[in-house]
Amino acid sequence: MLGVLELSYREKIGHWKHGGIVGVFGYGGGVIGRYSDVPEKFPDIAHFHTLRINMPASWFYTTEALRGLCDIWERHGSGLTNMHGSTGDIIFLGTSTPELEPTFAELTNMGFDLGGSGSVLRTPSCCVGPARCEWACYDTLKLTYDITMHYQDELHRPMFPYKFKFKMAGCPNDCVASIARADLSIIGTWRDKIQINHDAVREYAKKGKDIQSDVINNCPSKCMKWDGKTLHIEDSECNHCMHCINVMPKALRPGKDRGACLLIGAKAPIMEGALLSSVLVPFIKMEPPYTELYELVDKIWELWGEEGKNRERVGEYIQRIGLGNFLEMIEVEPIPEMVAHPRENPYIFFEEYFEDDDEEGTDE
Amino acid sequence: MSQAAPRKTDIGPPQYEKFLPPIVKKNYGKWLYHEILKPGVMVHVAESGDKLFTVRAGSPRLISIMTIRKFCDFADKYCSGFLRFTSRNNVEFLLTDQTKIDPLIADLKAVGFPVGGLGNSISNIVHTQGWVHCHSSATDASGIVKSVMDDLIEYFTGMKLPGKLRIALACCLNMCGAVHCSDIAILGVHRRPPKVQHDNLKKLCEIPTLISSCPTGAIRTAMVDGKESVEIEEDLCMYCANCYTVCPATALNDPLNDGISIWVGGKVSNARHEPMFSKLAIPYIPNNPPRWPEVVSAVRNLVEIWAKDARKYERMGEWINRIGWPRFFKKAGIEFTKYHIDDFKFAGTTYKKSVHLKY
Ligand code: HEM
Ligand code: HEM
Numbered sequence: 241m242l243g244v245l246e247l248s249y250r251e252k253i254g255h256w257k258h259g260g261i262v263g264v265f266g267y268g269g270g271v272i273g274r275y276s277d278v279p280e281k282f283p284d285i286a287h288f289h290t291l292r293i294n295m296p297a298s299w300f301y302t303t304e305a306l307r308g309l310c311d312i313w314e315r316h317g318s319g320l321t322n323m324h325g326s327t328g329d330i331i332f333l334g335t336s337t338p339e340l341e342p343t344f345a346e347l348t349n350m351g352f353d354l355g356g357s358g359s360v361l362r363t364p365s366c367c368v369g370p371a372r373c374e375w376a377c378y379d380t381l382k383l384t385y386d387i388t389m390h391y392q393d394e395l396h397r398p399m400f401p402y403k404f405k406f407k408m409a410g411c412p413n414d415c416v417a418s419i420a421r422a423d424l425s426i427i428g429t430w431r432d433k434i435q436i437n438h439d440a441v442r443e444y445a446k447k448g449k450d451i452q453s454d455v456i457n458n459c460p461s462k463c464m465k466w467d468g469k470t471l472h473i474e475d476s477e478c479n480h481c482m483h484c485i486n487v488m489p490k491a492l493r494p495g496k497d498r499g500a501c502l503l504i505g506a507k508a509p510i511m512e513g514a515l516l517s518s519v520l521v522p523f524i525k526m527e528p529p530y531t532e533l534y535e536l537v538d539k540i541w542e543l544w545g546e547e548g549k550n551r552e553r554v555g556e557y558i559q560r561i562g563l564g565n566f567l568e569m570i571e572v573e574p575i576p577e578m579v580a581h582p583r584e585n586p587y588i589f590f591e592e593y594f595e596d597d598d599e600e601g602t603d604e
Numbered sequence: 605m606s607q608a609a610p611r612k613t614d615i616g617p618p619q620y621e622k623f624l625p626p627i628v629k630k631n632y633g634k635w636l637y638h639e640i641l642k643p644g645v646m647v648h649v650a651e652s653g654d655k656l657f658t659v660r661a662g663s664p665r666l667i668s669i670m671t672i673r674k675f676c677d678f679a680d681k682y683c684s685g686f687l688r689f690t691s692r693n694n695v696e697f698l699l700t701d702q703t704k705i706d707p708l709i710a711d712l713k714a715v716g717f718p719v720g721g722l723g724n725s726i727s728n729i730v731h732t733q734g735w736v737h738c739h740s741s742a743t744d745a746s747g748i749v750k751s752v753m754d755d756l757i758e759y760f761t762g763m764k765l766p767g768k769l770r771i772a773l774a775c776c777l778n779m780c781g782a783v784h785c786s787d788i789a790i791l792g793v794h795r796r797p798p799k800v801q802h803d804n805l806k807k808l809c810e811i812p813t814l815i816s817s818c819p820t821g822a823i824r825t826a827m828v829d830g831k832e833s834v835e836i837e838e839d840l841c842m843y844c845a846n847c848y849t850v851c852p853a854t855a856l857n858d859p860l861n862d863g864i865s866i867w868v869g870g871k872v873s874n875a876r877h878e879p880m881f882s883k884l885a886i887p888y889i890p891n892n893p894p895r896w897p898e899v900v901s902a903v904r905n906l907v908e909i910w911a912k913d914a915r916k917y918e919r920m921g922e923w924i925n926r927i928g929w930p931r932f933f934k935k936a937g938i939e940f941t942k943y944h945i946d947d948f949k950f951a952g953t954t955y956k957k958s959v960h961l962k963y
C-alpha cells in the first residue's frame with residue numbers, strides 16, 4: 241500500500257483501475273471493488289476491495305466489539321480501516337475477492353451487517369442526540385436504528401434510480417450536516433417557547449457575558465429583549481436558529497413540544513449543481529412507530545423510483561418536474577414555509593382556466 | 605466447496621443500546637447542560653446531577669487495527685471499556701471520574717494523539733479516499749490533510765478563534781463529504797478533457813448512459829476507425845469526470861494539470877445565518893506532494909485573515925457577507941479572475957445587481 245502511494249506521490253496520479261464489481265451473495269452493494277493498475281509491482285494489493293460495515297447509531301462502541309472487528313479484519317484483510325466513512329460506515333480498507341464471504345460470515349456472527357453502496361438506501365447516520373446532548377429534540381439514535389432495520393431490503397439490494405441517504409440531527413445545529421449530505425434530512429426542532437432559567441441568565445451577565453452584543457444582536461429574527469435584568473423572547477417570532485441557546489446553554493433550552501423538520505433533496509454537484517435540502521414538512525412529531533414518516537417516504541420512493549431517470553438524485557428529480565408538481569403527486573399541500581421567496585418570473589403553468597361555456601366565476 | 609452453514613443476512617447494525625455506557629443509559633435524554641472545561645474536554649450534567657466527562661482526541665481517520673486496539677486499551681483503562689467516534693472522525697473517551705482526565709490526556713499525547721477540536725477551534729478535516737483508494741481522484745486526501753493539520757495544530761488544541769471553523773477536503777468534485785458546505789474547502793480539480801480510448805469504449809461502456817452523464821452536453825456519438833465510440837467537444841468540457849465515473853474508457857487523470865481549488869464560506873448549522881454553500885476563492889494550485897506547501901499556506905492565510913477580522917461567533921461566510929466579496933479578495937490578497945464568475949445554469953443570479961459597493 242505504501243509502495244503504491246509513494247509511486248502516486250512521485251507521479252502525481254492515482255494507481256487504481258476503474259470500478260470493479262464484487263460483493264457478497266444475496267446483496268447488491270456494501271463492497272467497493274478495487275484493482276491496482278500496477279499489480280505486477282505490488283502484487284499484495286492487486287485486489288484491494290473496501291467493505292462498508294453498518295456502524296452502531298452515533299458511533300458508540302464497547303472495546304469488546306471493536307476488538308472483535310479488529311480480529312476479523314486481521315484474519316481476512318489488510319488491517320487498515322477508515323473510522324469512519326463520511327456516510328458513517330466502518331470502512332474495512334483492502335482485501336481480495338475470496339476473503340469477502342468469510343469476512344461477511346464472521347461479521348454477521350458477531351452481529352454486524354454490511355452498509356450500503358450503489359443505487360440503494362445508504363447507511364443512515366445521526367448525531368449523538370439524547371445520548372449526550374441536552375438539545376436533542378427527538379431520539380436520533382432510535383430513529384436511525386429503526387429506519388435502518390425497517391428498510392434493510394432497500395439498503396442491501398439496489399432498486400432505486402440512484403443513491404438515497406437519510407441523516408438525523410437532533411436540533412438545528414445539525415452536527416451530522418444532514419442538510420448538506422442527505423436526500424432526506426431530519427432536523428429536530430420545537431414549536432413552543434424556549435425554556436428560560438432567568439437566574440442563570442443573570443448569572444451569565446454577572447460573569448461578564450455581554451448579553452446585548454453576544455446574544456440579542458446576533459438573533460436573526462430580532463425577537464429578543466434584555467433590560468439588564470430580564471430576558472424576554474417573543475417566541476412566535478423565533479426562527480429556531482439555536483444561537484441564543486448555544487451561547488447560554490445553562491440558561492436556555494429548546495421548548496417542550498418537540499419534533500422534527502423534514503427537508504428533502506441535498507446532494508453534491510454532479511450533475512445539475514449542488515443542492516441543500518429544502519423544507520418538505522415544517523414540523524412532525526418523531527415518535528415510534530414513525531408511521532407518518534414511513535408513509536411519506538414510501539410515497540416519495542414510489543414516485544421517484546418510477547419516474548426518476550437513471551442516476552438522478554431525488555433533489556434533481558424535484559428540480560426537473562418542479563416542487564409544486566412533486567408535492568401534488570405525493571399529496572402534500574404547498575405552504576409558504578417551503579420557499580425562500582415566491583417565484584420572480586411569470587412563466588406559470590396554469591392547470592385551471594375558464595372555458596367559453598362556463599358559468600361566470602366558476603372554473604374547472 | 606462450502607458446507608451449508610446458515611447464512612445470516614439483513615440483520616442490520618447492532619442495536620446501539622448495547623454500546624452505551626451505563627451513565628449514558630441512565631441519563632439518556634435527561635441532560636441539563638454542558639460546559640467546555642478546557643480544550644478538548646467537556647462535561648455534561650444530567651438532571652440527576654450525574655456528570656459525564658468527554659475527552660475528544662484527533663484521529664487521522666485512516667487508521668490500522670493497531671491504532672483501534674490502542675484506543676481500546678485507553679478506553680479499558682479509563683472508561684470501563686466504552687468509547688465513541690464523532691461525525692468529524694474524532695475519537696471520544698467518556699469518563700465519570702474527573703481525576704482520570706489528565707492521565708488519559710497524557711497517555712494520548714504520549715502516543716501522538718492531540719486532544720482538542722471543541723468549541724471555537726478547528727476540528728478534524730472531513731476527507732476522502734485520494735490516491736489511497738479511488739480511481740477518480742485529482743489529488744490525494746490523507747497527505748494534504750496531514751500537511752494542513754500539522755500547520756494548524758495550534759487551532760485544534762486551542763480555542764482562540766472568533767467562532768467555529770470547519771475544513772473539509774474532497775479529491776474530486778463528486779465531493780464525498782462536506783466540501784460544498786465548509787468554512788474552508790479543499791477540492792481536487794482536473795483541467796484537461798478525458799482521453800477517449802476508442803478501441804475498447806464500446807466493450808466497456810454503455811454509450812447512452814455515457815452521453816447523459818455529461819452536465820454540459822459535451823459528449824456525442826461518433827464512429828472512429830470503423831468503431832462505435834464517442835467524441836468529446838473539448839470547448840464544452842469542464843473536466844468534471846462524471847463521464848469517467850460511468851465509463852472506464854474516458855480517463856482524464858493528468859499529473860501535469862490535476863491540482864487543487866480552494867472554496868470558502870459554507871456552513872450547515874442554522875445558528876444566526878441560514879446554511880450556505882462554499883464559494884470559489886482560489887481556482888487552481890498545482891499538486892505538490894508530499895507536503896503541498898502552497899495549499900498549506902493558502903489555508904493558513906484564510907484562517908488568519910478571518911480570525912483577525914471576524915466578530916465574535918461570525919463564521920467565515922457570515923464575515924464575508926458583512927464585508928463583501930471585493931473586500932475579501934483584497935484582504936486575502938487573492939487575485940480575482942474570470943474563473944470566479946459563474947457560467948453554469950442561472951449563473952446570472954450570482955452577479956451583482958446594485959451599487960452597494962465599497963471603494
Ligand atoms: C469509485 C469511486 C468512489 C469511491 C472510492 C468513493 C468512496 C466513498 C466513500 C468511502 C465514502 C464514505 C462512505 C460511507 O461512509 O459509507 C463516500 C461517500 C460519498 N460519496 Fe463517494 N466514492 C466514489 C464515487 C462517488 C461518486 C461517483 C459520487 C457522486 C456522484 C460520490 C459521492 C459521494 C458523496 C456525496 C459521499 C458523502 C456522503 C455523505 O456525506 O454522507 N462518490 N464515497
Ligand atoms: C455549543 C454548543 C454545541 C454543542 C453542545 C454541540 C454538540 C455537539 C456534539 C455532541 C457533537 C458530536 C456529535 C456527533 O459526533 O455525533 C458535535 C459535533 C459537531 N457540531 Fe456541535 N454542538 C454545538 C454547537 C454547534 C454549532 C453552533 C455548530 C455549527 C455552527 C455545530 C456543528 C458541529 C459539527 C460540524 C460537529 C462535528 C464536530 C466533530 O466531530 O469534531 N455544533 N456538536
Ligand code: SF4
Pocket residue numbers: 367368369373374375376377409410411412413414415416
Ligand atoms: S445536532 Fe443538536 S442535538 Fe444533535 S448533537 Fe448537535 S447540538 Fe446536539
Ligand code: SF4
Pocket residue numbers: 458459460461462463464473477478479480481482483484485876
Ligand atoms: S433561537 Fe435564534 S431566532 Fe430564536 S430567539 Fe434564539 S437567537 Fe433568536
Ligand code: SF4
Pocket residue numbers: 732733734738739740741742774775776777778779780
Ligand atoms: S471525492 Fe472523488 S476522488 Fe475522492 S473518494 Fe470521492 S469519488 Fe473518489
Ligand code: SF4
Pocket residue numbers: 797798817818819820821822823836840841842843844845846847848856
Ligand atoms: S469530464 Fe465532465 S464535462 Fe467533460 S465530457 Fe466528461 S462529463 Fe462532460
